[in-house]
Amino acid sequence: MGYGPHPAVHGLSGAVDHGDLLAIVGPNGSGKSTLLKGIVGSLTPMAGACEHVDGCRLAYLPQQADIDTTFPATVFDLVKLGLWPTRGLLGRITRTDRQAIGRALEAVGLGGFEKRTIDTLSGGQLQRALFARVLLQDADLILLDEPFNAIDTKTVDDLIGVIQRWHSEKRSVIAVMHDLDLVRDHFPNALLLSREPIAWGPTAEVLQAENLLKARRFNAAWDEDAPWCADHKHSHGQAA
Numbered sequence: 001m002g003y004g005p006h007p008a009v010h011g012l013s014g015a016v017d018h019g020d021l022l023a024i025v026g027p028n029g030s031g032k033s034t035l036l037k038g039i040v041g042s043l044t045p046m047a048g049a050c051e052h053v054d055g056c057r058l059a060y061l062p063q064q065a066d067i068d069t070t071f072p073a074t075v076f077d078l079v080k081l082g083l084w085p086t087r088g089l090l091g092r093i094t095r096t097d098r099q100a101i102g103r104a105l106e107a108v109g110l111g112g113f114e115k116r117t118i119d120t121l122s123g124g125q126l127q128r129a130l131f132a133r134v135l136l137q138d139a140d141l142i143l144l145d146e147p148f149n150a151i152d153t154k155t156v157d158d159l160i161g162v163i164q165r166w167h168s169e170k171r172s173v174i175a176v177m178h179d180l181d182l183v184r185d186h187f188p189n190a191l192l193l194s195r196e197p198i199a200w201g202p203t204a205e206v207l208q209a210e211n212l213l214k215a216r217r218f219n220a221a222w223d224e225d226a227p228w229c230a231d232h233k234h235s236h237g238q239a240a
């Protein structure tokens with residue numbers, strides 16, 4: 001996957017198991033967001049393919065920088081968007097829907113915030129509201145891009161709780177993460193990326209010092225004009 005003629009992620013082959021809780025880690029610019037966009041389908045692979053099992057419902061939380069908070073919407077409007085896969089954008093909101101939105105906001109600690117406009121929220125409150133939207137989506141596969149960027153410890157703890165709930169419900173969760181301690185503590189599996197996969201598997205094995213060093217070296221040595229890599233160096237599980 002890449003942009004224009006430049007590959008940003010290549011040589012990656014593997015499958016994410018149903019119910020997996022997977023962290024994608026790697027240096028800045030190593031292709032983590034690009035990979036998520038490829039899985040979501042907003043970026044078409046330049047070669048190869050990314051496939052989901054039939055009927056897989058997907059929810060995607062992009063980096064906060066991708067969200068326009070100047071849009072004049074309330075927290076209720078923002079969270080309500082989580083219903084669009086089932087209701088459509090113009091669908092009428094029922095009383096049950098309102099209750100579901102209220103419950104989702106309670107679950108992320110934002111009970112009573114329905115009427116607040118999103119431009120008045122702090123970064124952590126906005127992230128909580130976005131998690132509430134994902135809760136409503138009732139997705140099988142949840143993709144989170146740096147969900148804890150610039151978020152305080154209390155909010156991180158609460159939102160990790162939401163992720164654990166999804167995991168216990170056997171939903172698959174893939175999150176781009178920078179805090180390796182959080183990954184070690186809460187994610188059973190990790191994929192270490194540096195434009196190509198360095199390691200993919202149980203977190204303790206993937207995050208060994210040797211792999212982390214390799215990822216840093218790989219990324220630093222990257223040449224923007226390098227050609228595509230012909231061989232697939234790493235494969236994980238069965239190709240999906």
Ligand SMILES: Nc1ncnc2c1ncn2[C@@H]1O[C@H](COP(=O)(O)OP(=O)(O)OP(=O)(O)O)[C@@H](O)[C@H]1O
Pocket residue numbers: 003008026027028029030031032033034035
């Ligand atoms: N829209 C784009 N057009 C051109 N190049 C892009 C675009 N988006 C990303 N890139 C390039 O693709 C490479 C991978 O970027 P990506 O955002 O996937 O990295 P990342 O691992 O998520 O980084 P970070 O940790 O900094 O968020 C980088 O070299 C980046 O400059």
